[in-house]
Amino acid sequence: MSFLERLRAGLRRTTDQLVGRFDRLDADPATRVGVGPAAATASLDTLDTLEEILIEADIGVSASRRLLDRVRDHTGDADLRSVVKHELRRLLEAPIPAPVRGGCPRVVLVVGVNGTGKTTTVGRLARLLALSGQQPVICAADTFRAAAVEQLQVWARRAEADFVRARPGADPAAVVFDAISAGKARGRDVVLVDTAGRVHTRTNLMSELDKIRRVAGRAVDGAPHETLLVLDATVGQNGLAQAQAFLEAVGVTGVVLTKLDGTAKGGIAVAITAELGVPIRYVGVGEQLDDLVPFSAAEYVEALFEPAW
Amino acid sequence: MFASLTERLQTVFAAVRRETRLTPESVETALREIRLALLEADVNFKVVKAFIDRVRDRAVHRAVLESLTPAQQVVAIVRDELLTLLGDGPAGLTASRQRPQVVLLLGLQGAGKTTTTVKLARWLTGQGRHPLVVSTDVRRPAAIEQLGMLADEGGIRVHDPARDAAVVTRAAGAVEMARSMGFDVVLVDTAGRLHIDDDLMGELEALKTAVQPSDLLYVADAMTGQDAIKSAGEFNRRLGISGVVLTKMDGDARGGAALSVVSVVGVPVSFVGDGERLDDLQPFYADRLVSRMLGMGDVLSLVEKAEQVVSREDATRLEQKICGNDFTLQDMRDQLETVKRMGPIDRLVELIPGMGQMASRMPGEVDPHALVQTMAIIDSMTRRERVRYQVLDGSRRRRIARGSGTTVQDVNRMVKQFVEMRRMLKTVGAASRSRKKKGGRRRGIPMRPGVPVT
Ligand SMILES: Nc1nc2c(ncn2[C@@H]2O[C@H](COP(=O)(O)OP(=O)(O)OP(=O)(O)O)[C@@H](O)[C@H]2O)c(=O)[nH]1
Ligand SMILES: Nc1nc2c(ncn2[C@@H]2O[C@H](COP(=O)(O)OP(=O)(O)O)[C@@H](O)[C@H]2O)c(=O)[nH]1
Ligand SMILES: [Mg+2]
Numbered sequence: 001m002s003f004l005e006r007l008r009a010g011l012r013r014t015t016d017q018l019v020g021r022f023d024r025l026d027a028d029p030a031t032r033v034g035v036g037p038a039a040a041t042a043s044l045d046t047l048d049t050l051e052e053i054l055i056e057a058d059i060g061v062s063a064s065r066r067l068l069d070r071v072r073d074h075t076g077d078a079d080l081r082s083v084v085k086h087e088l089r090r091l092l093e094a095p096i097p098a099p100v101r102g103g104c105p106r107v108v109l110v111v112g113v114n115g116t117g118k119t120t121t122v123g124r125l126a127r128l129l130a131l132s133g134q135q136p137v138i139c140a141a142d143t144f145r146a147a148a149v150e151q152l153q154v155w156a157r158r159a160e161a162d163f164v165r166a167r168p169g170a171d172p173a174a175v176v177f178d179a180i181s182a183g184k185a186r187g188r189d190v191v192l193v194d195t196a197g198r199v200h201t202r203t204n205l206m207s208e209l210d211k212i213r214r215v216a217g218r219a220v221d222g223a224p225h226e227t228l229l230v231l232d233a234t235v236g237q238n239g240l241a242q243a244q245a246f247l248e249a250v251g252v253t254g255v256v257l258t259k260l261d262g263t264a265k266g267g268i269a270v271a272i273t274a275e276l277g278v279p280i281r282y283v284g285v286g287e288q289l290d291d292l293v294p295f296s297a298a299e300y301v302e303a304l305f306e307p308a309w
Numbered sequence: 310m311f312a313s314l315t316e317r318l319q320t321v322f323a324a325v326r327r328e329t330r331l332t333p334e335s336v337e338t339a340l341r342e343i344r345l346a347l348l349e350a351d352v353n354f355k356v357v358k359a360f361i362d363r364v365r366d367r368a369v370h371r372a373v374l375e376s377l378t379p380a381q382q383v384v385a386i387v388r389d390e391l392l393t394l395l396g397d398g399p400a401g402l403t404a405s406r407q408r409p410q411v412v413l414l415l416g417l418q419g420a421g422k423t424t425t426t427v428k429l430a431r432w433l434t435g436q437g438r439h440p441l442v443v444s445t446d447v448r449r450p451a452a453i454e455q456l457g458m459l460a461d462e463g464g465i466r467v468h469d470p471a472r473d474a475a476v477v478t479r480a481a482g483a484v485e486m487a488r489s490m491g492f493d494v495v496l497v498d499t500a501g502r503l504h505i506d507d508d509l510m511g512e513l514e515a516l517k518t519a520v521q522p523s524d525l526l527y528v529a530d531a532m533t534g535q536d537a538i539k540s541a542g543e544f545n546r547r548l549g550i551s552g553v554v555l556t557k558m559d560g561d562a563r564g565g566a567a568l569s570v571v572s573v574v575g576v577p578v579s580f581v582g583d584g585e586r587l588d589d590l591q592p593f594y595a596d597r598l599v600s601r602m603l604g605m606g607d608v609l610s611l612v613e614k615a616e617q618v619v620s621r622e623d624a625t626r627l628e629q630k631i632c633g634n635d636f637t638l639q640d641m642r643d644q645l646e647t648v649k650r651m652g653p654i655d656r657l658v659e660l661i662p663g664m665g666q667m668a669s670r671m672p673g674e675v676d677p678h679a680l681v682q683t684m685a686i687i688d689s690m691t692r693r694e695r696v697r698y699q700v701l702d703g704s705r706r707r708r709i710a711r712g713s714g715t716t717v718q719d720v721n722r723m724v725k726q727f728v729e730m731r732r733m734l735k736t737v738g739a740a741s742r743s744r745k746k747k748g749g750r751r752r753g754i755p756m757r758p759g760v761p762v763t
């Protein structure tokens with residue numbers, strides 16, 4: 001299965017209902033939109049239904065309104081489906097920040113609230129890197145949660161990556177320093193850092209992350225070169241608050257959206273990209289080693305609205 | 310970022326209150342805002358629709374429109390309907406004579422099942438029960454170790470047959486062990502799974518048939534969005550849910566998922582998880598959640614939390630102060646000292662009436678630094694100033710600023726916040742007095758036995 005197929009297979013279940021409703025809308029001649037002669041025919045009812053569809057996908061009221069406004073103001077005369085797709089794609093197109101220059105190994109920090117899929121993502125990222133010919137070191141900086149280190153060790157074995165751990169309760173920043181030193185000594189390309197889940201409102205835990213950043217920066221130039229926020233696709237509007245808090249505290253450079261193989265659509269990530277300018281980088285579509293896919297806005301939107309499965 | 314449900318409803322109701330009479334139109338305006346707020350709080354849009362209809366039906370009723378204080382009545386209706394929807398789940402398991410009583414914990418990946426299993430075991434121990442826990446999560450790496458380590462930490466017995474990797478026999482073995490060793494309740498942790506994963510849902514059905522649980526607890530993440538009704542609905546359809554545990558309430562999620570889950574599953578929330586530590590499990594009180602949602606602050610929880618740290622006399626004194634409206638700067642300093650001892654401030658601050666809003670209006674987050682600064686300012690005051698803030702004129706404020714190493718602006722801001730807080734406390738105090746008189750839902754401020762309520 002190609003990545004796109006995998007993503008689509010994962011998204012298929014999530015979109016059945018969405019597509020069904022869309023088809024009904026599309027079949028209705030009154031739903032053609034645009035500022036041309038057709039604009040007047042986009043009825044309020046249609047837009048209400050559309051808003052509901054977007055809200056049900058967790059895109060949220062304000063991002064939905066933004067999208068609907070753009071749909072309403074769309075110039076030209078296209079069918080509703082392609083206009084919505086087009087505008088959704090535009091909302092999702094945030095430039096991926098240029099890779100931070102700096103020393104080797106590159107450091108990727110993986111952060112997020114509890115239970116979103118950080119550890120699994122680190123294992124799968126190691127696999128993706130290995131497939132592209134890079135040699136990752138996995139660093140177990142979750143020294144808090146019970147058996148978090150053991151869990152990650154299993155993933156490191158699966159991904160055949162180096163593994164650096166510390167004793168439970170150790171200072172996470174110290175483990176990160178050790179892992180980077182080990183990476184340097186062994187000439188590895190990337191250090192992937194798994195961190196403990198934390199609720200973004202706990203200021204002391206957020207400053208712990210900041211400390212990790214500072215220590216990493218001292219160990220290698222420009223580190224962390226990337227900071228990925230892992231979001232669970234089932235998350236609702238709180239996802240935006242999470243993104244904002246992690247962005248402020250540790251400068252998130254990208255989002256990983258996990259659990260897209262369920263029925264949740266992860267729409268809040270659209271709002272995150274649209275409002276905070278943080279791009280989605282990867283999506284998780286299952287619990288296996290290969291179930292992490294680089295994100296593509298075009299494919300995501302296509303897969304969401306593709307009618308024939 | 311959108312306004313919190315609290316802030317939004319406060320704005321709505323402040324607007325509604327300004328009108329002397331409610332018209333059908335003004336009711337609609339309020340309803341639109343309430344709809345928005347509920348959606349932003351992640352209540353499922355279908356649930357919101359039904360809710361709005363119920364509120365409208367009652368709100369446009371003649372008696373409401375023509376009453377003297379129609380706005381207050383709309384507030385009351387919203388609060389009432391939320392309470393009705395949420396219900397009050399009795400914290401605990403179903404009363405079952407089954408021995409051992411078997412409990413399954415179910416839910417999506419990462420919801421908090423494993424942690425909740427041990428939290429619940431500890432809670433049951435506190436109730437005089439003898440729980441045994443077992444993991445049937447043979448899929449997630451180190452999930453069995455995770456439960457084992459948590460149980461050790463919490464002093465809870467675990468059944469963990471090293472070589473047994475079969476879900477049903479692990480659980481059945483635990484029931485057997487409980488029977489022979491006299492444990493009266495077995496808590497079965499299960500692997501997280503998607504509700505649409507037919508094979509794994511079938512595995513749960515088999516597990517249910519094998520161990521005949523009296524309780525099937527659905528563990529739901531408070532941060533869940535619109536999907537909550539689908540996942541909870543499907544778990545309920547296939548297995549029949551008997552109770553709900555809402556986790557991660559220590560964050561700032563509005564918890565609208567609770568409404569969604571409860572309305573689809575048809576049973577109330579029984580417990581709330583509000584932290585990663587094993588004692589962070591609380592009984593669910595609908596009125597507390599609703600009060601919090603409506604921005605009334607949660608004095609009750611605060612009083613209970615405080616009780617764990619301060620003596621009972623202190624707690625009673627605080628309660629009397631709040632009800633009697635003679636809260637002074639000295640009291641505030643004492644409270645801050647207590648808060649400092651109680652742990653991370655950001656988690657407590659929103660429990661204090663008015664503070665939640667203040668916190669959000671302060672630039673950045675509530676940092677411990679601000680707490681220390683506030684205490685330093687109060688420390689530089691004379692006794693008289695601490696008891697009567699009204700005497701704080703310009704020259705006194707300048708002296709205090711010098712003494713505490715702050716600026717006059719800092720002092721002004723602090724005093725302003727104090728006055729605001731006092732005003733909020735006055736409202737809450739009045740409310741709790743009238744609740745007591747009327748013998749409301751929760752009989753005034755619930756305290757542990759032995760603590761005088763009046
Ligand atoms: N279905 C599905 N499950 C996933 C996906 N990603 C992770 N999971 C599961 O979600 C659960 C939590 O994943 P973890 O990787 O442990 O999450 P975490 O963020 O490290 O959790 P904490 O460290 O406890 O905060 C596990 O059961 C994973 O198997 C995904 O893309 N799809
Ligand atoms: N902040 C917070 N974290 C929690 C709570 N309950 C569980 N967790 C955390 O959420 C993550 C997933 O919990 P776990 O019990 O492993 O979930 P499971 O996959 O459903 O068994 C872990 O990091 C827990 O420490 C809670 O009430 N608050
Ligand atoms: Mg983890």
Ligand SMILES: [Mg+2]
Nearest residue numbers: 422423446452
């Ligand atoms: Mg678990």
